[in-house]
Amino acid sequence: MKGDDKTKEQLINKVEILPPMVHIQGKPVLQGIFGDITERRKADEALGESEEFSSSLLSYSPNPTLVINPDTSIRYVNPALENLTSFASAELIGRKAPYPWWPEERLDKATRDFGRAIRKGAEGIEELFQKKNGERFWVEITSTPVRHNGRFKYYLANWVDITQRKQAEERLQELGEELRRMFESVTDGITVTDLGGIITYVNKRVVEMHGFGSKDEVLGKSIFDLIARGDYERAEANMRKTLEEEAVTGIEYTLVRAEGSEFPCELSASVLKGASNNSVGFITVTRDITERKRALEYEELNRLKSDLLSTVSHELRTPLATIKGYSTMLVDYDRRLGHEEKRECLQSIDKATDRLTELVDHLLDMSRLDAGLLKMERKPTGISRLVREAVAEAKLRAPRHKIVLKVRKGLPRVNIDAKRVRQVLDNLIDNSIKYSEEGSSVVVCGDRVGSELHISVADQGIGISAENLLRVFERMYRIGQRLTQGMGGLGLGLSICKGLVEAHGGHIWMESEEGKGSKCSFTLPIETRKAGMRGKDA
């Protein structure tokens, strides 16, 4: 026992406090240490010198640093640590764990972390500590157990004060929470996807809009699962466009609900940027516009009704003007009008009456078609004869047009309301006459294609533009045009034809080239098995 008291105490402390130090190769270290005191002393002296050197270095470090003995007692703290914690070095030296900077409520965690760090060292462990006055601060701890001759001598810990960074992180997190709450409370749907369209976030509104049970049902799905099939191509094109232009706005889509029904929506999308400003996905904002659409449709319907009313009024008043005008003229100026002139006036009155009758018929047909009240009186009918008769009468109505009949022989009889089919045919022929020059031809064809009869009327008239072609069967479509074309009528004819043809189970379509002419065709199904349908048309 040659060691001085201080050395003995230190050694005994170590042995008493830190059980890992007690055994070496299964033997109690205490014995070994006592038996080898000379070597120990030499080492301690060397350590003492180097420690002095090290602590003077550590005292200059701007980072709080401390050295802890294997028994957890504090061996050294540098001024930066004193500054940060407000504990003086003298208060700390010799103190064992738990340390005074460990907050009461975090004792467990601090103890656990400390134990692990002592054994293995630690890098970048974040801890919340407290100053002498209780004020909290965050540090990031890097620590190393220092060994000498393979023995654990002490433990060096280096703190970095990260309080400001942690506060900034907390603020960010709070901001994140606030943003999430804002996203949840907006009335538009917000969907975030990756670049491949896989949904990574939706707000509450998306779940409601699409009728899902929860967000979990949507997350991980493709954005295409929310879009109607018919809009896939547009959606793909718009995703590409969004990537190129960063954002697209005000696009109308049809979306699908969880149970499969569809609804209209207005959508805006923008590219979601990552930390290094790279594109990482899309943010899509959707708004259900069902109500808006309904309001627009209602407005459109009202506008149509009002147009119909004013047009009906105008179209009724024009022939009435002829009837009223000529009849009062005949009465008032009876003696001054010649016989021939009176006759012409009466003929005009007769024509105007026919025009009025036709208008009334059209209005009634339209109403009946709308209400599903149109009665069909179907009978097996020879279509060739029907077409021949229609052409013969059209020739009388329009003697200056060349009306040509081309009907295949031996067409079967069909079960139709002859009066209604004749009405369709007359309407098509009259349209052709109306929109083509005198002297030009109107060709009326009848043919059989498969199990259908095809009847068409072609002219060499003014034709219809491609854009208008799609809309000629819409009711009153012509009204918008009538002012410029100066053609009378309600524009109900083709709409009624369509209704009548469809009531027979056929369909009707128009082909046209502007300036070259139009061809309107319709089909009638041939129902060969029905009774009374046998026999050939003469």
Add this chain to the structure above:
Amino acid sequence: MAKTHETKTVLVVEDEADVRYFASRVLELEGYRVLQAKDSNEGLRLARESQVALVLLDLRLPGRGGWSMLAQMKTEPALSAIAVIMFTASAGVSQRERALSMGAADYLVKPLSAATLNRAVASVLGGKG
């Protein structure tokens, strides 16, 4: 039916042949000189070329409509003094007010009798002396 308006010329602008003939014939029988036009271009040409006292003008015309012809007449100094009576199958209070505010002397709605037409024309031309 005395012939008291020999010198006055009325221009009838109307695309419907029967209605045009009716108005023209009645006014002729009343002793006016009558010119006829099927659209507003022809109407404006005749109004500029002839000494017209009154234009009977349909609203719905092919090409430039009656509104456009009325506006043109009221801005063209040589034509602005000519009385215009609108003659239309469009009944509507707002249209009538609009026509009168644009300078039309009267607004007649079809159908109308020979006597009503006659009175309206006589009233406008008589008022002008």
